[in-house]
Amino acid sequence: MHAQTALPDFVEPLPHGVYVVDTGFHRPRFDASFLIVDRGRAAFIDTGTNRSVPRLLAALDALGLHRDAVDYVIPTHVHLDHAGGVALLMEHLPGARVVVHPRGARHMIDPSRLMAGATAVYGAEEMERSYGDVRGVPAERVLSSADGMTLALGGRELAFLDTPGHARHHHAIWDAASQGVYTGDTFGLSYRELDTEAGPWIMPTSTPVQFDPVAMRRSIEKILALQPTWLYLTHYSRVGEPERLAALLLGQLDRMVALARSVDQACPPGAERHAALMQGLEAIHWKSLQAHGSPLSRTEVDELLALDLELNAQGIGVWLDRQRA
Numbered sequence: 001m002h003a004q005t006a007l008p009d010f011v012e013p014l015p016h017g018v019y020v021v022d023t024g025f026h027r028p029r030f031d032a033s034f035l036i037v038d039r040g041r042a043a044f045i046d047t048g049t050n051r052s053v054p055r056l057l058a059a060l061d062a063l064g065l066h067r068d069a070v071d072y073v074i075p076t077h078v079h080l081d082h083a084g085g086v087a088l089l090m091e092h093l094p095g096a097r098v099v100v101h102p103r104g105a106r107h108m109i110d111p112s113r114l115m116a117g118a119t120a121v122y123g124a125e126e127m128e129r130s131y132g133d134v135r136g137v138p139a140e141r142v143l144s145s146a147d148g149m150t151l152a153l154g155g156r157e158l159a160f161l162d163t164p165g166h167a168r169h170h171h172a173i174w175d176a177a178s179q180g181v182y183t184g185d186t187f188g189l190s191y192r193e194l195d196t197e198a199g200p201w202i203m204p205t206s207t208p209v210q211f212d213p214v215a216m217r218r219s220i221e222k223i224l225a226l227q228p229t230w231l232y233l234t235h236y237s238r239v240g241e242p243e244r245l246a247a248l249l250l251g252q253l254d255r256m257v258a259l260a261r262s263v264d265q266a267c268p269p270g271a272e273r274h275a276a277l278m279q280g281l282e283a284i285h286w287k288s289l290q291a292h293g294s295p296l297s298r299t300e301v302d303e304l305l306a307l308d309l310e311l312n313a314q315g316i317g318v319w320l321d322r323q324r325a
Ligand SMILES: [Zn+2]
Pocket: 077, 079, 166, 167, 185, 207
């Protein structure tokens, strides 16, 4: 440990030795990395992209933590806004191991298939702009999680849960010391711009290509069964009231599935179906936000959710095609 300095504005301290680092990906307060510090030992949960790594290192510096104080780098899943910076970060952390879901491990070691998949979704230009050159992590530095596995970090314990639904390579992490679960994308998206007097609002994320609504519901229920006080969402940060948020999330998930089935009856796969899904999703979330008392205009909401609506519509399309196959 060396002297702690003032925290940069992109690092926010939470109770229980948890810090949320705004990775800067896409827009402010969109994409989080969580830094857990316990008795001088540290772990990152999610990293943002390669472009986020200087912020993660600056957070360590500001907290007076040497780079060999980091024991674990834990992507919740291998989508690039969560894991794109893992390999580059690891090059700076000599004592750390990557802890990843067993279905994601090979993609951390050799990211070529992951990059090809992401390029199919985002296009080559956006890949270079947002993600840069994603390298692999040496295999001996990668540890696969298992459902129920625990790891010690300083004086606390982190427990891993298999949580498919958003992606099959997704685990969540139960942190008993803070009574919180790091949920990645399994427990949806909750942007602070959409908070009202009723508290935070939340919506599901069905990003391509492994969305599975049945598994998502089961994973949400599995997280709730731990009776957490807090949920640490990568998009974005810590929220309370897990039961209320789960009801909001599952209600919208049911409406998304009903929409998908009715659009699938009306349109074959293609641009028309995608447009109908986009329009239907927008209406579902807008209606939910109205009930939540959001004062934002429909245009403001559409702008804020533009990327998520696009990805959710794409992911539901892939799911429908898989159902047909
Ligand atoms: Zn994701």
